[in-house]
Amino acid sequence: MVAEPQKELRFTRSGQAVGFCVAGAVLCGVAVTLVATGYYRPENPELPHPGWAAPCVVLAACAFFLASRLAKHAYLILTPMGLEIFPFFRPAKGMQMVFWQEIRAAEIDERGKWLTLHFNEERTAGMHLSLSPVRKKLRELLAKAVLGRVKL
DSSP states (O other): OOSOGGGOEEEESHHHHHHHHHHHHHHHHHHHHHHHHHTTTTTOTTSOOGGGHHHHHHHHHHHHHHHHHHHHSEEEEEOSSEEEEOOSSSHHHHOEEEEGGGOSEEEEOTTSOEEEEESSTTSOSEEEEEOTTSOHHHHHHHHHHHHHHHHO
């Protein structure tokens, strides 16, 4: 953790959060539909029971909770010391710190989905990081920041 947070760039898993928000909204719509069709169940007993809306509401709440966590917590943090990488599960325990001095080269694939950090000149040791969790608009900024820092 840097003593001066204004000198770090934080990238969250906001690209993944969008999908969970959409899933939560769809599940809310399904729940409302099940409750609304429950009023017509006496005339048509083949309609599903409105109680089936409860699991949909629970799943929607879980999806919205997960989306808020993904959008709030960091995936990558670029600091003056290096690159902090946080995994999806147990981020505090599994966090990795890659110092700028360790990185010999960095590259982004042509589709902009993978960041490759090379730890030696032969490019035989390194790390691949998926950029899919980061929103598309922010991938360019991340690539520019990492590639600019590595070239120094």
